[in-house]
Amino acid sequence: MDSPLRLIAVNPVDRLARTIEALLVVASSPLSVSELADAAEDDPERVETALGLLRERYAEGKSGIVLERVAGGYAFRASRDAADACARLFERPVERGLSQAALETLAIVAYLGPCSRPEIARIRGVAADSAVASLVERGLIAEAGRETGAVGAVRYRTTPLFERVFGLESLAALPRLDDLGEDSGEIRERLLEVASARAS
Amino acid sequence: MAPAAVYELDLDLEAFEGPFDLLLTLLLKEELEPREVDVVGIVLAFVERLSERDEADLEACGEFLVLVAALLELKARLLFPDEAAELDALEPEEAAEELARRLAEYRQMKEAAAWLAERLAAERGRFFRLGPAPVAPRGERRLAPQSSDALAAALRALAAFPPNVSLGHMALRFPPVSQFVERFRSLLGRRRRFDFDSEVEGLSRVEQAVAFLALLELRKSGEIALSQAAPFAPIRVSRLSHEVPGSSRAKEVPGFSQAPAVSEPERTAGLELELEPVEGREAGFRPSDSERTSTWTARSA
Numbered sequence: 001m002d003s004p005l006r007l008i009a010v011n012p013v014d015r016l017a018r019t020i021e022a023l024l025v026v027a028s029s030p031l032s033v034s035e036l037a038d039a040a041e042d043d044p045e046r047v048e049t050a051l052g053l054l055r056e057r058y059a060e061g062k063s064g065i066v067l068e069r070v071a072g073g074y075a076f077r078a079s080r081d082a083a084d085a086c087a088r089l090f091e092r093p094v095e096r097g098l099s100q101a102a103l104e105t106l107a108i109v110a111y112l113g114p115c116s117r118p119e120i121a122r123i124r125g126v127a128a129d130s131a132v133a134s135l136v137e138r139g140l141i142a143e144a145g146r147e148t149g150a151v152g153a154v155r156y157r158t159t160p161l162f163e164r165v166f167g168l169e170s171l172a173a174l175p176r177l178d179d180l181g182e183d184s185g186e187i188r189e190r191l192l193e194v195a196s197a198r199a200s
Numbered sequence: 201m202a203p204a205a206v207y208e209l210d211l212d213l214e215a216f217e218g219p220f221d222l223l224l225t226l227l228l229k230e231e232l233e234p235r236e237v238d239v240v241g242i243v244l245a246f247v248e249r250l251s252e253r254d255e256a257d258l259e260a261c262g263e264f265l266v267l268v269a270a271l272l273e274l275k276a277r278l279l280f281p282d283e284a285a286e287l288d289a290l291e292p293e294e295a296a297e298e299l300a301r302r303l304a305e306y307r308q309m310k311e312a313a314a315w316l317a318e319r320l321a322a323e324r325g326r327f328f329r330l331g332p333a334p335v336a337p338r339g340e341r342r343l344a345p346q347s348s349d350a351l352a353a354a355l356r357a358l359a360a361f362p363p364n365v366s367l368g369h370m371a372l373r374f375p376p377v378s379q380f381v382e383r384f385r386s387l388l389g390r391r392r393r394f395d396f397d398s399e400v401e402g403l404s405r406v407e408q409a410v411a412f413l414a415l416l417e418l419r420k421s422g423e424i425a426l427s428q429a430a431p432f433a434p435i436r437v438s439r440l441s442h443e444v445p446g447s448s449r450a451k452e453v454p455g456f457s458q459a460p461a462v463s464e465p466e467r468t469a470g471l472e473l474e475l476e477p478v479e480g481r482e483a484g485f486r487p488s489d490s491e492r493t494s495t496w497t498a499r500s501a
Contacts, residue, residue, distance in 0.1 A: 028331035075328060083325030090327060095320055100313065107312035121279065123306055127235050161330075166316060167323040180311040187307070188300035 016042055017050040024054075030073030030164065071163035072170055094138050094165050105131040106140060109156050111177055114144040116153035132156065140165065209249060209264075213241045224267070227274070234275040243268060375407055380414030384437070388424065393438035 019040045023031060033051070037044040051067075051074060058067035058076070066079045078086050098106075105128050108120050120128035135141045140162045146152035163170060209220040216223050216232060220242070226232040246264050250256065387394055400411045415437065418424045427436045 028329050077326055077328035080325045083327060086327040087325075092324070092327070094330075098320070103313040103316050104309055107309050107316055110316075111309070111312060123302075123309055125279070125306065127279070164328065165323070166319050167326055168319075174312070175315055177308055177312070180308045180315065187303050188296060192296065 013046065013050050013053065016040060016046055017053045020047065020050050021054060024067070024074060024076050027075065029160065030071045030075040032073040035073070068167075069169050070167060071160040073160075075164070092165070094140065094161065098138075099131070099134075101126075101128075101131045102134055106135055106158070106162070109135070109141050110158045110162070110171060110174060113141075113157040114155035116147050116155050118153055209242075209246055211242060211245050213238050220267075224271075227271070234271070234278050237271070237275065239268060239272055239275065242271075375410055377410055377414050377417060380411045381417055384414060384418060385423070388437070388439040393436060396435035396437050398434070 019042075020036055023036060023039055031039075033044050033047050036051075037047045040047065055067050055069075057063070058065050060066050060079060061081070064079050064082050065076050067074060068077055070077075101124070104124055105120055108123055109115060112119070112123075117128050117132055120132065132141070136143075136156070139159055141156045142159050144155050144157040146154055158171065162168075163173075168174065211218060211220055211223060216226070216237065223232070223237070223242075227234055227237070246268075250261070384399075387399070396411075396415060400408045403411065415424070415426070415435075419426055423440055425438050425440050427438070428434070
């Protein structure tokens, strides 16, 4: 036999996994399965299989690099073990100094988006201009068309960066709205209680 | 004195800094947006002022409450302009329901924000690469294989001299004026007068025009006289000088003092010069100059 002896047999899926590994190292934002399949010129199903192989290989605790499913795609990130070292050298500027007003605005856009500034102001009871501007600047929300009507206000939606920063696979990973807050019935009863206490 | 204390209350807010009464004036003049005014800041400043005193000034408190309540109502109306009327029309029961619904909605969003804050704190250890998106792998234009020979052939085809365009169809040719001048002189040497029209008959329009120019030249130099019985009647040309035909130069005749200072050949040369560009172009034509000239000499002979 002319060819040199190979210690590791390379099967086709393993070769595809290597290609995907390379694509993910170069990428600076999550890549979807279809994007990976197009770039690797391979079948999406085989890409999924290769990704399964890689997720096993790059699971938390196995390597300094972790493969995660985030923002509708796949991306590498640093392992949590290395977080302190990373924090000494890098920062996460996107979320630094995120105010309560900005978080509330972000929650409204994430749940009700696309929605406009007047809508946000109606729910929060205060003007939302500066909170919206700060979120746009951070890249957590972005413009998404206008409301219908003569003076259609600009509408906003969350960006893939929002999902990535908050570690969400998609917006569907947010907790259900019904599970949050009190029932309006409870609030109404409390209001009536206060009213009757004042009246007596 | 007590109400004055309210008006003189010093405020240090984000949108405004100064006494309370100035703030109210600015609001009434609409020079300050009520929604920019932090009402809590005003209340806190007043409470602080109160706490500095030993006894509670009820009159000042009452005055302040009225003012702040009015301010709050103004701000609320401006924040929800279109909903003010809508809420007015509601029954107390419905209003309570609406208020409860809104409070519940806001409470939900507040909790969602709290969940996001928790999530953010939990995810603080996640570090990942952020940067411009990679170059899209699509939209690439593929070119057919090219050879340098094909390129050279294409360039050679482009660099070839264009074929000579024939201008043969452009029949406008001008015989030199001097030719007619000489011809008419020799004619007048033999005859005293001749008929211009019959002499140029059969020539082309352009040739007839040049012959006429020669006639005018001869008239100018005083060698001939022209007469015509009526407009469009035949032009009669008669000899004026008694000179020997062929050498009838105006300046050589003593009697012709008004004769132009310029000698005749020069003048005809000047005329020829004017026509030169056309002649020059003509030089490239197939019927050569010499061919044409021979035709003329044959005629005048």
